[in-house]
Amino acid sequence: MPACLFPGSFDPLTNGHLDLIARLSALYGEVVVCVMQNLAKKSLFSTEDRLSLIRQACKGRIPHVRAVSYPGFTVEAAKKEGCAVMARGLRSALDYEYETQLALVNRHLAPGVETIFLPADPALSAVSSSFIREIHALGGDVSALVPECVLHALQALKV
Amino acid sequence: MPACLFPGSFDPLTNGHLDLIARLSALYGEVVVCVMQNLAKKSLFSTEDRLSLIRQACKGRIPHVRAVSYPGFTVEAAKKEGCAVMARGLRSALDYEYETQLALVNRHLAPGVETIFLPADPALSAVSSSFIREIHALGGDVSALVPECVLHALQALKV
Amino acid sequence: MPACLFPGSFDPLTNGHLDLIARLSALYGEVVVCVMQNLAKKSLFSTEDRLSLIRQACKGRIPHVRAVSYPGFTVEAAKKEGCAVMARGLRSALDYEYETQLALVNRHLAPGVETIFLPADPALSAVSSSFIREIHALGGDVSALVPECVLHALQALKV
Amino acid sequence: MPACLFPGSFDPLTNGHLDLIARLSALYGEVVVCVMQNLAKKSLFSTEDRLSLIRQACKGRIPHVRAVSYPGFTVEAAKKEGCAVMARGLRSALDYEYETQLALVNRHLAPGVETIFLPADPALSAVSSSFIREIHALGGDVSALVPECVLHALQALKV
Amino acid sequence: MPACLFPGSFDPLTNGHLDLIARLSALYGEVVVCVMQNLAKKSLFSTEDRLSLIRQACKGRIPHVRAVSYPGFTVEAAKKEGCAVMARGLRSALDYEYETQLALVNRHLAPGVETIFLPADPALSAVSSSFIREIHALGGDVSALVPECVLHALQALKV
Amino acid sequence: MPACLFPGSFDPLTNGHLDLIARLSALYGEVVVCVMQNLAKKSLFSTEDRLSLIRQACKGRIPHVRAVSYPGFTVEAAKKEGCAVMARGLRSALDYEYETQLALVNRHLAPGVETIFLPADPALSAVSSSFIREIHALGGDVSALVPECVLHALQALKV
Numbered sequence: 001m002p003a004c005l006f007p008g009s010f011d012p013l014t015n016g017h018l019d020l021i022a023r024l025s026a027l028y029g030e031v032v033v034c035v036m037q038n039l040a041k042k043s044l045f046s047t048e049d050r051l052s053l054i055r056q057a058c059k060g061r062i063p064h065v066r067a068v069s070y071p072g073f074t075v076e077a078a079k080k081e082g083c084a085v086m087a088r089g090l091r092s093a094l095d096y097e098y099e100t101q102l103a104l105v106n107r108h109l110a111p112g113v114e115t116i117f118l119p120a121d122p123a124l125s126a127v128s129s130s131f132i133r134e135i136h137a138l139g140g141d142v143s144a145l146v147p148e149c150v151l152h153a154l155q156a157l158k159v
Numbered sequence: 160m161p162a163c164l165f166p167g168s169f170d171p172l173t174n175g176h177l178d179l180i181a182r183l184s185a186l187y188g189e190v191v192v193c194v195m196q197n198l199a200k201k202s203l204f205s206t207e208d209r210l211s212l213i214r215q216a217c218k219g220r221i222p223h224v225r226a227v228s229y230p231g232f233t234v235e236a237a238k239k240e241g242c243a244v245m246a247r248g249l250r251s252a253l254d255y256e257y258e259t260q261l262a263l264v265n266r267h268l269a270p271g272v273e274t275i276f277l278p279a280d281p282a283l284s285a286v287s288s289s290f291i292r293e294i295h296a297l298g299g300d301v302s303a304l305v306p307e308c309v310l311h312a313l314q315a316l317k318v
Numbered sequence: 319m320p321a322c323l324f325p326g327s328f329d330p331l332t333n334g335h336l337d338l339i340a341r342l343s344a345l346y347g348e349v350v351v352c353v354m355q356n357l358a359k360k361s362l363f364s365t366e367d368r369l370s371l372i373r374q375a376c377k378g379r380i381p382h383v384r385a386v387s388y389p390g391f392t393v394e395a396a397k398k399e400g401c402a403v404m405a406r407g408l409r410s411a412l413d414y415e416y417e418t419q420l421a422l423v424n425r426h427l428a429p430g431v432e433t434i435f436l437p438a439d440p441a442l443s444a445v446s447s448s449f450i451r452e453i454h455a456l457g458g459d460v461s462a463l464v465p466e467c468v469l470h471a472l473q474a475l476k477v
Numbered sequence: 478m479p480a481c482l483f484p485g486s487f488d489p490l491t492n493g494h495l496d497l498i499a500r501l502s503a504l505y506g507e508v509v510v511c512v513m514q515n516l517a518k519k520s521l522f523s524t525e526d527r528l529s530l531i532r533q534a535c536k537g538r539i540p541h542v543r544a545v546s547y548p549g550f551t552v553e554a555a556k557k558e559g560c561a562v563m564a565r566g567l568r569s570a571l572d573y574e575y576e577t578q579l580a581l582v583n584r585h586l587a588p589g590v591e592t593i594f595l596p597a598d599p600a601l602s603a604v605s606s607s608f609i610r611e612i613h614a615l616g617g618d619v620s621a622l623v624p625e626c627v628l629h630a631l632q633a634l635k636v
Numbered sequence: 637m638p639a640c641l642f643p644g645s646f647d648p649l650t651n652g653h654l655d656l657i658a659r660l661s662a663l664y665g666e667v668v669v670c671v672m673q674n675l676a677k678k679s680l681f682s683t684e685d686r687l688s689l690i691r692q693a694c695k696g697r698i699p700h701v702r703a704v705s706y707p708g709f710t711v712e713a714a715k716k717e718g719c720a721v722m723a724r725g726l727r728s729a730l731d732y733e734y735e736t737q738l739a740l741v742n743r744h745l746a747p748g749v750e751t752i753f754l755p756a757d758p759a760l761s762a763v764s765s766s767f768i769r770e771i772h773a774l775g776g777d778v779s780a781l782v783p784e785c786v787l788h789a790l791q792a793l794k795v
Numbered sequence: 796m797p798a799c800l801f802p803g804s805f806d807p808l809t810n811g812h813l814d815l816i817a818r819l820s821a822l823y824g825e826v827v828v829c830v831m832q833n834l835a836k837k838s839l840f841s842t843e844d845r846l847s848l849i850r851q852a853c854k855g856r857i858p859h860v861r862a863v864s865y866p867g868f869t870v871e872a873a874k875k876e877g878c879a880v881m882a883r884g885l886r887s888a889l890d891y892e893y894e895t896q897l898a899l900v901n902r903h904l905a906p907g908v909e910t911i912f913l914p915a916d917p918a919l920s921a922v923s924s925s926f927i928r929e930i931h932a933l934g935g936d937v938s939a940l941v942p943e944c945v946l947h948a949l950q951a952l953k954v
Binding site for chain 4: 796797818821822879880882885888891892895898899909910911912913914917
């Protein structure tokens with residue numbers, strides 16, 4: 001059974017991400033969740049915290065998941081981890097436009113790595129990491145949008 | 160290695176379809192190309208001819224391909240053929256909108272079957288079966304858009 | 319409290335329609351659900367049956383709903399029923415494009431009638447009447463997508 | 478000054494078409510308005526009537542316009558009329574998607590003919606020929622949406 | 637007659653905003669124009685100036701308008717002001733995508749508050765506050781795009 | 796033969812830009828490639844370097860090209876250079892949305908200057924300047940995406 005890379009910033013992990021990881025886990029021998037390190041962008045959680053939250057959220061619930069981080073291109077991460085496939089979720093036509101351009105660029109950079117798209121669960125399609133960060137910053141309740149461990153980590157940040 | 164269903168009408172098979180079949184063949188143990196029989200829609204080629212053209216075009220070029228036909232839902236075809244995944248190509252945001260709705264309906268009909276999308280090769284993104292049929296009807300040259308066996312079959316239709 | 323027209327073909331009424339009617343009922347003094355008669359298009363249910371199914375589905379569940387039918391323009395129906403507002407649900411960017419053009423044409427035909435859009439519940443966004451008709455025609459299960467009275471009416475059609 | 482082909486069905490000519498013809502007339506030495514003959518599609522006006530209405534509407538108002546008809550591909554019409562450019566208006570993202578696919582197919586059929594797009598005047602963006610036909614069929618007023626000669630021709634059809 | 641919240645940054649108020657406020661004023665007993673305070677984003681006008689310009693522009697022209705400001709979520713402003721409805725204008729499919737995600741997030745945060753969309757007047761659809769700010773910064777003429785009081789305020793800024 | 800302005804930031808020039816310049820050169824007496832100076836945005840190359848790279852890339856390959864720079868509005872550059880037309884490439888529906896809004900604003904600022912769109916070559920549609928900058932920053936290979944002189948300039952930047 002082949003392995004699949006699921007790259008992202010996961011800042012923080014959402015219930016939308018978890019749904020995609022669970023669906024990929026049913027299709028692939030291993031799902032390598034890969035936290036991309038973007039030094040140019042200020043993040044809410046450190047790379048280490050994001051990896052830890054992904055591991056806590058999947059443990060005992062979703063099998064065959066491994067969390068790693070990588071500083072460069074997603075396609076290089078895919079090659080290093082032995083994944084011929086990278087998966088991305090699509091929540092809207094806007095996502096489609098952006099992700100397709102990215103997939104074409106990646107195909108140019110690494111012709112042997114294929115990008116596949118999964119339609120996001122529509123009930124979770126409004127749950128983006130950036131909305132979570134905004135709601136959290138304004139003191140809103142995100143308990144229905146993120147795994148429990150992420151909720152606790154957000155509450156700890158507040159202090 | 161799991162199998163993947165690639166459903167469509169393939170009326171006729173295009174170079175865009177062939178590119179997707181080849182890419183799927185690199186990712187899955189078997190690609191089951193499934194000609195959906197839509198009795199309500201008038202077709203250019205019979206189901207039998209379409210199956211034969213798919214087999215001729217893939218033979219000796221793309222490994223692990225099997226061509227079948229089915230009269231009902233694509234998800235039923237997937238279950239019957241033992242495929243946990245159905246693949247569809249996306250050529251535009253318009254395709255995305257339609258295919259996502261279809262994927263959600265299929266998920267309702269058969270929760271265990273997942274739909275994945277592959278971005279079409281942009282150089283082939285204008286090659287749809289319906290454009291091929293229109294160009295052919297007006298006597299235009301489609302030799303760069305379809306496999307050789309389809310070109311011959313179109314020329315034979317003309318007589 | 320003003321009244322609102324909710325026009326459509328409702329062939330048949332879906333759970334997506336019902337969700338919109340309930341939400342409109344919370345905002346307006348009366349929701350006039352208006353079955354538009356399109357003689358050019360072949361329908362599954364007669365206008366009378368569609369009206370009857372809307373009434374059955376709303377009765378005792380959604381207050382302030384009245385079902386009517388009209389043979390001409392939706393804006394004329396709005397004026398006849400005393401509605402300054404017509405409401406339409408949006409399920410996708412594709413819907414947006416079409417509905418906006420229609421709203422602009424209607425504004426030209428009747429400047430005093432405003433069209434408002436409500437975002438469809440994403441969990442119901444794949445539930446269109448045409449998908450229901452297709453699934454039903456192929457013998458699929460639509461019990462989770464339509465009200466119970468519509469399910470019975472579909473089953474009665476089969477005989 | 479080069480010539481430009483403006484192809485379409487013009488069934489009937491609208492104020493949106495006229496706006497584009499006038500803008501093209503300011504940019505090109507000649508605007509060849511080309512009525513494409515599509516035998517498969519039932520039309521409201523005959524090819525001859527459409528040509529006559531285009532000529533009447535432009536006469537004395539928009540200079541350098543010539544109206545022709547053609548039975549085949551638009552690119553063949555462009556080559557026959559000595560036009561290196563074909564122009565199309567875009568009213569929406571939906572138009573963009575369809576027109577881009579068509580332009581790519583045409584580029585394949587005739588590499589020397591370029592397609593350019595002009596953004597439609599937004600105030601006229603809801604004025605499509607198909608909406609005009611629908612409104613007319615239901616007895617609605619289209620006097621603000623079409624040139625006067627088209628209005629008279631529509632009224633004459635009614636009798 | 638119920639009240640409606642019309643939230644935005646209004647930095648500055650445009651003729652597109654004014655058109656929407658006038659149309660909402662015809663549909664609701666009161667339109668509460670709510671200047672959202674976003675401390676993270678640098679603004680051209682202060683909150684107080686924006687409120688003052690909204691009041692000046694509507695005074696004597698559009699009835700039932702009240703201007704307020706709020707530092708948190710739009711849904712909280714809606715609840716505080718007793719509005720069961722928030723209205724937003726849609727100028728493009730891009731707007732649709734963004735506004736729909738926002739509406740779904742708001743629905744999660746406050747299930748009792750509904751978001752409705754109005755199609756922008758296409759003749760005003762290019763008039764965004766950010767374009768006004770850009771044109772103003774480059775010394776361009778915005779007199780046809782904003783109310784007179786905003787024009788004067790922009791000119792005063794320049795000094 | 797009229798002249799055409801092709802405005803952009805060209806930071807850096809890509810093969811996608813070059814394809815559009817060559818196609819415009821076949822349609823117009825002169826193509827004025829105009830580097831817009833945006834002081835607010837940090838750039839990779841200076842305006843002078845960008846002009847120099849455009850001249851090197853076109854020299855001896857694409858006739859009738861002139862490269863200029865301008866600090867203000869694109870429409871003012873068009874008027875100053877005697878161009879009645881500005882051309883922009885469209886790579887996606889997202890591009891369409893943004894470029895149409897810009898064209899409408901420009902039409903307001905200078906009614907006599909028309910914007911035309913050309914569909915980007917789909918094989919080059921993923922080649923944006925911002926992707927080039929990102930790939931370069933991460934040390935990726937862009938040799939197939941930019942002209943040779945730009946490749947050398949990027950490599951010189953690295954040192």
